[in-house]
C-alpha cells in the first residue's frame with residue numbers, strides 16, 4: 001500500500017498532548033492509566049532515573065558527562081563482518097543475536113516492518129532477530145512488544161529502543177509490579193528529529209526527484225545529508241542547502257522537539273555513529289557503555305569487532321554559538337524559515353569543505369549536535385509550551401543552555 005505524500009505540512013498545534021507513539025500505552029496487557037503514568041511526557045526526562053541506574057546524577061561540570069551522559073567507556077568500533085542490510089555495521093543486531101544464542105535473554109523487544117511502516121516485534125528466534133535489523137526513521141511503537149513479552153511470561157528480555165522507549169521502560173518497571181521479576185537488558189540508539197511516516201514522505205519529496213525509492217536519509221559527519229536509494233545510489237546534499245520547507249515547525253513531531261535525551265542516557269549501552277569519524281562505507285560506529293550490563297552486552301561481540309579510541313578535533317562550542325541565532329529564528333520566526341531560499345549548492349559545498357578543515361570532528365561533532373538540539377528544543381518548549389518547561393526539561397539541560405547565556 002503506498003502512503004499519500006502530503007503536499008505541505010500544516011502549522012502544528014501546541015495544545016495537544018505530546019506523544020512519540022512509543023507503544024507503551026498501546027498494548028492491552030496493563031491498564032492504559034498505569035502505562036500513561038510512565039509516559040516520558042508525563043514523567044519528564046531523566047529525573048530520578050539517572051540516579052537510580054548509576055547511583056548519582058551526571059556531573060554537569062564534566063563537559064563529556066554533560067553532553068553524553070554517564071558512561072564507563074566510549075570508543076569506536078567496526079564489525080569485522082558487517083551485517084548486510086543493517087543500518088550501519090549491524091552491531092546492535094549482532095549483540096541481540098549473541099544475547100539470544102547465549103541464553104542471556106529469551107526474547108528481544110524491537111521492530112519489524114518496512115522503513116516507513118514499522119511494527120512492534122517480540123523476536124524469539126534467530127530469524128526474527130535478523131528481521132529486525134535496519135533503520136525505521138519514523139516514530140515507532142516498539143513497546144507494544146513489551147506487552148506481548150509479559151503475556152508470554154518471558155523473564156529475560158533485551159529491549160532495543162530510542163530514548164523515549166527506554167525512559168518508559170525504566171519508569172514502568174520501577175513504578176509497577178508487573179516486570180518485577182523480569183531481567184531487562186537495554187541497547188539504546190541515539191535519536192533526534194523523528195517524525196510521522198507521512199511527514200517523512202513529505203521530506204523525501206522535498207529533497208529528491210525520486211522520493212519513492214529512498215530507503216534512508218542520514219545527517220552525516222561530513223555536513224551533508226546522505227540519501228540512500230533502493231538501487232544502491234546515494235545522493236548527497238550539504239546541510240546548508242536543505243530546502244527550508246523541511247525545517248519548518250510541524251515537520252518534526254512536537255514530541256521530538258520536546259525531547260531531552262539525544263544519547264539515550266538510561267541505556268546499558270548506546271550504539272550510534274555520529275561521535276566516530278566519518279566513514280564513507282557507513283561501518284564505523286560509536287559506542288557508549290554505561291553500565292555493567294552494557295559491559296556484558298559488549299563482551300558478547302568483543303571478538304567480532306575492531307575497536308579504536310574515541311577521537312575529537314576542533315571545538316564544538318564556537319560552532320554552537322554561531323548556530324544559535326538561526327536556531328532561535330527557526331522557533332521564534334518560523335514564517336521566515338519557510339520563506340527563506342535554499343543556499344545554492346556550490347556555496348553549500350564550499351561550506352562543507354571549510355567545515356571539514358575547521359569544524360568540529362569526532363566527539364566534538366557529536367557535542368555540537370547534542371548542544372544545538374538541546375538548545376533548539378529548550379527554546380521550543382520555553383516559547384511555545386512554557387507550562388511544560390518545569391516537567392520536561394532536566395536540570396543538566398538548564399545548565400547547558402545557561403552556559404550559552406540563554
Ligand SMILES: Cc1cc2nc3c(=O)[nH]c(=O)nc-3n(C[C@H](O)[C@H](O)[C@H](O)COP(=O)(O)OP(=O)(O)OC[C@H]3O[C@@H](n4cnc5c(N)ncnc54)[C@H](O)[C@@H]3O)c2cc1C
Nearest residue numbers: 086087088089090091092093111133134136271272273274
Ligand atoms: C530516528 C533516528 C535517529 C537517529 N539519529 C542518530 C543520530 O543523530 N546519531 C547517531 O549516532 N545515531 C542515530 N541513530 C541511530 C543509528 O542510525 C543506528 O540505528 C545505530 O547506530 C545502530 O546501527 P546498527 O547498524 O548497529 O543497527 P542495526 O543492527 O541495523 O539495528 C538497529 C536496531 O534499531 C531498531 N530500530 C530501527 N529504527 C528504530 C526506531 N525508529 N525506534 C526504535 N528502534 C529502532 C531496529 O529494529 C534494530 O533492532 C538514529 C536512529 C533513528 C531511528
Ligand code: SF4
Nearest residue numbers: 019020022023025039
Ligand atoms: S509516548 Fe508512549 S506512553 Fe506516551 S502517550 Fe504516546 S504511546 Fe503512550
Ligand code: SF4
Nearest residue numbers: 164191192194256259
Ligand atoms: S526524538 Fe526523542 S521523542 Fe522523538 S522518537 Fe526520538 S527519542 Fe522519541
